[in-house]
Amino acid sequence: MKGNMNNMMKQMQKMQKKMMQAQDELHEMTFEASAGGGMVTVAANGKKEITDVQIKEEVVDPDDIEMLQDLIVAAVNDVIKQVDDKTNDTMGQFTKGLNVPGMF
Incomplete structure (x- = not known):
C-alpha cells in the first residue's frame, strides 16, 4: 500500500512538472487579432498582456x-479569446477526467 502511494505521488509530481512547463510555454506565445479588415491589430502574450496595438492611419477619423x-x-x-482557447486546450489535457472545481 505504501509503495502504491509513493508511485502515485511520483506520477503527480511528473504531471505537475509537465503542467508548469506547458504553462511557461503558453505564457511565451504571441497571439494576434485584427478588426475592420486589418485596420486595427492587437497582439498579446499568453498571460493576456497586450503587447502591441497597430492602427492604420486611414481608420483614424476625428x-x-x-x-x-x-x-x-x-x-x-478576439485576442483574449484566442489566449483563453489555447489555455483551455493546453492545460485541459492535464485535467481530463478529473472533476476538480476551479481548474481551467
Whole structure:
C-alpha cells in the first residue's frame, strides 16, 4: 500500500512538472487579432498582456472616434479569446477526467 502511494505521488509530481512547463510555454506565445479588415491589430502574450496595438492611419477619423473604439475593443476581445482557447486546450489535457472545481 505504501509503495502504491509513493508511485502515485511520483506520477503527480511528473504531471505537475509537465503542467508548469506547458504553462511557461503558453505564457511565451504571441497571439494576434485584427478588426475592420486589418485596420486595427492587437497582439498579446499568453498571460493576456497586450503587447502591441497597430492602427492604420486611414481608420483614424476625428468625426467617428466611436468606430475606432469599437474596432479596438473587437480586436482586444478576439485576442483574449484566442489566449483563453489555447489555455483551455493546453492545460485541459492535464485535467481530463478529473472533476476538480476551479481548474481551467
